[in-house]
Amino acid sequence: MEALRLLGGRYRLEDQIGTGGMSVVWRATDEVLRRPVAVKVLAGRLATDAGARLRIQAEARSAARLAHPHVCGVFDFGESTDESGRAEPFVVMELLRGPTLSQRIADGPLPPLEAMRVCAEVASGVAAAHDAGLVHRDIKPSNVILTPGGAKVVDFGIAAAAGPLEDLDQDDRMIGTPAYLAPERLTGDQVVPASDVYALGLLVHYVLVGRLPWAAETTTQMLRAHTYSEPDPLPPVAGVPAEIADLCGRCLAKDPADRPTAAEVADALARAAGVVLRPAAAPREVAPAGDVAADNEPTVEPGGQRRRQRTLAVAVGAATVVATVLVAALIAGPGGGSPGALAEQRPPDAETTARAGDPATAATVPGGSDGAQSGGGGPVPGGQPGPVPATGDVSGAPAGSQTPTTTPAPEITTAEPEPTPSVMRSPDPPRTVTLTSDGGSVVARCQRDGEVKALTWKAAEGYQVVRKEPGPALVARIWFAGPTVVRMKIRCVDGSPTWVNSPD
Known part of the structure; x- marks a missing residue:
């Protein structure tokens, strides 16, 4: 893969x-539109698996319907072909910059x-x-990127269509x-929107108080808590x-x-925060996604149309369950998680390692998706990134044949306005403060x-400045x-500078 420098x-x-x-996820440049992108390439061994190739194609088609x-x-x-003639499917995504929510809370x-x-x-x-008929199935702090334009949910590459995908998951693997797994996922692996809402309730609780609503030190204890334990109510927070x-409490209903x-x-959260959420754009039209094993091709029904629940033959005894997590992730996190497609790397002094305080790290089955190593510098493509100057020589494609991408190159247009965070109802705070x-x-x-x-900056009497990292930076x-x-x-x-006394 190191020798492959131009895809499609x-x-x-x-x-x-x-x-x-x-x-494997790469930072890349779209040489047609001349903009930075993230490219997720199916790993070598799985690239030869017809089911895996169907899965990534279905994921890309499903996720591409979203314009939010x-x-x-x-x-x-x-799809491209390497020097040995092996097919390598890939998905091209928006490149984001910013820390994960997990990193920010740390x-x-x-x-x-x-x-x-x-x-x-x-x-x-x-x-x-x-x-749009999609269920994410892995909502957690490390799958949220905090960009200058607001929070963005990533890892929809593993989203399951809320419909029949038996052909893609015949091996009964749990995603x-x-x-953050809902109890019904442990008793029947039902793929329903309410499972995401359960994870949202856990996310809100964790972000507001810094812990989950029950104590668990092992994966088995965590799974038993989901199934049998009533969650602690959210304590009062100023x-x-x-x-x-x-x-x-309602989100965490069994x-x-x-x-x-x-x-x-x-x-409800927007009202409490005093913000007005930006509306979604019209759904994107998605071109046919290539020639990969066209028979038995899955489809995605829009929301509200024939949303059929898929039940895998997984009888899980929560006291003895071992959850094998398969995540075709977009974000690579600490501890060898699956790759992050979206966020640029943090500088070395800000890299995040696994922390016991992050439940997504403390109780993650090997192979689960983890958050990005993010927060690096560079321009921020927002929403639909606009054209940027091309970098590098576009000639000299590597050895090995290349199959052009199946989505026609769109016309180059002027850059769209950079997204702004949800609009506050209250007046903007000052931008410069002491x-x-x-x-x-x-x-x-x-x-x-x-x-x-x-x-x-100015030291108080009896103090002196011993370190300066003035930015601009996050x-x-x-x-x-x-x-x-x-x-x-x-x-x-x-929009207003604030500070904390940091231990680092």
């Missing part, structure tokens, strides 16, 4: 940004309004998927992460109305029929791309040393 005569591979059991400001976009599907708790806004945006994206605690819809969850600590003060400014820049750091060490970690929250 169009996508120039540049840097590998994720690997996993099912795919809080869902990562899928642009194209194609840096410190989100303010309640920001937490509810992020969860509202996630629920909005999930609701759009449900309307999902144990910490700034969070009681209706959100009630919403969490019976899927008792849960609200994802759209109801999004609306932040004060025991060690000194920092004047910081939030920029339009969501990054922060420390403009000036996080700026100014350290003061004196009688104590004050580490000011500064970021933008809802």
